[in-house]
Amino acid sequence: xxxxxxxxxxxxxxxxxxxxxxxxxxxIRPGERLLQDDLAKRFGISRMPIRDALRLLEAxxxxxxxxxxxxxxxxxGEEELNDTFFVRSILEREAVLLxxxxxTEEAVKALECLVQEMDQCLEERDLGKLTRLNKExxxxxxxxxxxxxxxxxxxxxxxxxxxxxxxxxxxxxxKSQEAHRAILEAxxxxxSVKASRVMENHILAAGKAYAARKELKGG
Amino acid sequence: xxxxxxxxxxxxxxxxxxxxxxxxxxxIRPGERLLQDDLAKRFGISRMPIRDALRLLEAxxxxxxxxxxxxxxxxxGEEELNDTFFVRSILEREAVLLxxxxxTEEAVKALECLVQEMDQCLEERDLGKLTRLNKExxxxxxxxxxxxxxxxxxxxxxxxxxxxxxxxxxxxxxKSQEAHRAILEAxxxxxSVKASRVMENHILAAGKAYAARKELKGG
DNA sequence: AGCCAATATCCTGTATCCAATCTTGAGGGG
DNA sequence: CCCCTCAAGATTGGATACAGGATATTGGCT
Numbered sequence: 396x397x398x399x400x401x402x403x404x405x406x407x408x409x410x411x412x413x414x415x416x417x418x419x420x421x422x423i424r425p426g427e428r429l430l431q432d433d434l435a436k437r438f439g440i441s442r443m444p445i446r447d448a449l450r451l452l453e454a455x456x457x458x459x460x461x462x463x464x465x466x467x468x469x470x471x472g473e474e475e476l477n478d479t480f481f482v483r484s485i486l487e488r489e490a491v492l493l494x495x496x497x498x499t500e501e502a503v504k505a506l507e508c509l510v511q512e513m514d515q516c517l518e519e520r521d522l523g524k525l526t527r528l529n530k531e532x533x534x535x536x537x538x539x540x541x542x543x544x545x546x547x548x549x550x551x552x553x554x555x556x557x558x559x560x561x562x563x564x565x566x567x568x569x570k571s572q573e574a575h576r577a578i579l580e581a582x583x584x585x586x587s588v589k590a591s592r593v594m595e596n597h598i599l600a601a602g603k604a605y606a607a608r609k610e611l612k613g614g
Numbered sequence: 615x616x617x618x619x620x621x622x623x624x625x626x627x628x629x630x631x632x633x634x635x636x637x638x639x640x641x642i643r644p645g646e647r648l649l650q651d652d653l654a655k656r657f658g659i660s661r662m663p664i665r666d667a668l669r670l671l672e673a674x675x676x677x678x679x680x681x682x683x684x685x686x687x688x689x690x691g692e693e694e695l696n697d698t699f700f701v702r703s704i705l706e707r708e709a710v711l712l713x714x715x716x717x718t719e720e721a722v723k724a725l726e727c728l729v730q731e732m733d734q735c736l737e738e739r740d741l742g743k744l745t746r747l748n749k750e751x752x753x754x755x756x757x758x759x760x761x762x763x764x765x766x767x768x769x770x771x772x773x774x775x776x777x778x779x780x781x782x783x784x785x786x787x788x789k790s791q792e793a794h795r796a797i798l799e800a801x802x803x804x805x806s807v808k809a810s811r812v813m814e815n816h817i818l819a820a821g822k823a824y825a826a827r828k829e830l831k832g833g
Numbered sequence: 834a835g836c837c838a839a840t841a842t843c844c845t846g847t848a849t850c851c852a853a854t855c856t857t858g859a860g861g862g863g
Numbered sequence: 864c865c866c867c868t869c870a871a872g873a874t875t876g877g878a879t880a881c882a883g884g885a886t887a888t889t890g891g892c893t
Contacts (some may be wrong), residue, residue: 441878454673462624463885482763489704544697660847682854
């Protein structure tokens, strides 16, 4: 009965998802302009839903708009990237502090499993999959955070980041894996303070590594 | 020379500002629907810039949109209000921690002046002015925060709040004033840890008071 | 080479139209 | 008497066509 069902979601939402993924995957590069008429033609739709989608992306900080100039995919300078990681280090430290007391047995099992999978990825040098698993690791932990508001802010900051995953290195990934292991150990012992401190330093270190590479590659 | 100068800013931005102020001042009540055609007629413009403005407001969480139903002014339940204050307590605690070492002599003078003005307001029972001064007090402190990202998030949370200032009471204001004094003292001594702890409790207490009143008055 | 004007591009906004969807309310059946 | 259904009106979602301005580019003139 679903065979003939079309996608009934509003067009602007579909456009939003499409563009969002394209930006996050790097198919559309930072700095690239997003022309309304161009997009409208390419999607075969009118300008209205395009504008809606672009405004939504703007709210996510994935694109920026300049009056009378239009929209373009946002880019983060070294400083901004650093700042984002800094704020993440604060927020996620607090998130861990709040989450650890609520972490279930299953969650711990899932985390152990993820750490193993990430080990595998490290051996296979599969940075792409590693990035995905890493995100999963963090979000399993945060499932226990009782504040939707805090979680929303963290998610937002995370979204401004997969685009820069290409800046990741094996070296950083190995250091991160150590942190993951330490966090998992602390969680098992119920030591939320230690877990949060490790998380904070883990994110800070990642931020420094990214910013350094960003500088090298030249924004 | 300004006599003939029209407002050259994009129409949708002007609409955004107008609606934003109307919502913040409570001229448009939480829960009220914002009909596109209606607004378009009232402003004497077409629907496109209205939609743009509404999307911007949505990004600020001042309105919410439901597909095929449209936009309405957002409201915060007791729980959500509480959550917002909780996250504010974390963020502003950190902000104080970061800001205190950078606070200038002038800033301290400005804060002292603000505290005095707020004392005046308390005597005159002018809660409206008090709310404005209170915002100013916080933002003078945060001027020294080196993270634009953190500041942006805090500002965002603040904006979701003036609408509920009506829930404020003289009793709460007096308690807050004590906190302000304590924060100022700690700042003068350069004791950022103490200042941040007082700030955290100050916001938490305000949140509890608001949520309680919200429950009383019924959402 | 440097400056200025003409032009092309693209954003912004208007006006109008139609279809899909939600709300509402009236009327019929249990 | 209440509930259910169904039709009418209201409103959003989207398309189309067009006009006016801002910006950038280009090409020619000095």
